[in-house]
Amino acid sequence: xxxxxxxxxxxxxxxxxxxxxxxxxxxxxxxxxxxxxxxxxxxxxxxxxxxxxxxxxxxxxxxxxxxxxxxxxxxxxxxxxxxxxxxxxxxxxxxxxxxxxxxxxxxxxxxx
Amino acid sequence: xxxxxxxxxxxxxxxxxxxxxxxxxxxxxxxxxxxxxxxxxxxxxxxxxxxxxxxxxxxxxxxxxxxxxxxxxxxxxxxxxxxxxxxxxxxxxxxxxxxxxxxxxxxxxxxx
Numbered sequence: 499x500x501x502x503x504x505x506x507x508x509x510x511x512x513x514x515x516x517x518x519x520x521x522x523x524x525x526x527x528x529x530x531x532x533x534x535x536x537x538x539x540x541x542x543x544x545x546x547x548x549x550x551x552x553x554x555x556x557x558x559x560x561x562x563x564x565x566x567x568x569x570x571x572x573x574x575x576x577x578x579x580x581x582x583x584x585x586x587x588x589x590x591x592x593x594x595x596x597x598x599x600x601x602x603x604x605x606x607x608x609x610x
Numbered sequence: 611x612x613x614x615x616x617x618x619x620x621x622x623x624x625x626x627x628x629x630x631x632x633x634x635x636x637x638x639x640x641x642x643x644x645x646x647x648x649x650x651x652x653x654x655x656x657x658x659x660x661x662x663x664x665x666x667x668x669x670x671x672x673x674x675x676x677x678x679x680x681x682x683x684x685x686x687x688x689x690x691x692x693x694x695x696x697x698x699x700x701x702x703x704x705x706x707x708x709x710x711x712x713x714x715x716x717x718x719x720x721x722x
Binding site: 532543544549550588592594596597599600 | 643654
């Protein structure tokens with residue numbers, strides 16, 4: 499069975515600073531990995547995903563993530579935080595069984 | 611584009627009452643999912659349906675039942691609501707596997 503662990507339930511950054519959100523996965527088969535974002539009182543929307551191929555994946559709003567099989571990680575980064583990045587971020591994993599499992603989420607606050 | 615539509619958006623139940631949450635998607639997706647979201651616990655999978663005619667338990671299925679009525683619709687039923695089922699419920703759909711899921715706007719359920 500696959501699962502993900504997000505390290506840190508809350509991250510606070512200054513506007514313009516690096517955003518780094520950590521995600522480690524557990525999967526017995528090559529995983530499909532996703533990052534989603536949730537703004538207050540809304541559903542989830544996809545930021546980016548890794549399936550196969552290039553291990554550095556670029557997403558929307560300047561976010562990117564790197565798949566590292568040796569470290570079983572899929573950390574999300576953004577070089578320069580913007581106030582609009584304040585939201586909750588979820589890492590998720592899927593496999594060939596179509597089951598999609600999420601981490602506990604990381605809330606990002608951005609300080610002016 | 612409607613995408614994934616959930617009804618109702620808000621609901622208050624008394625302990626022991628029953629109700630059905632409705633979900634419909636118009637994207638011709640095979641897979642559909644029901645999650646609950648609670649503070650600090652992320653999204654937990656209740657049930658999923660990999661294709662029309664199949665349903666499988668997720669992480670927290672106790673107290674819930676589902677019906678995949680047809681390819682478009684996937685309903686979640688609470689037979690005897692309990693305060694522990696107070697949560698925000700999300701329906702999602704997708705092709706499955708390496709393809710991302712698309713989420714509805716959620717149903718905020720309170721059981722008193």
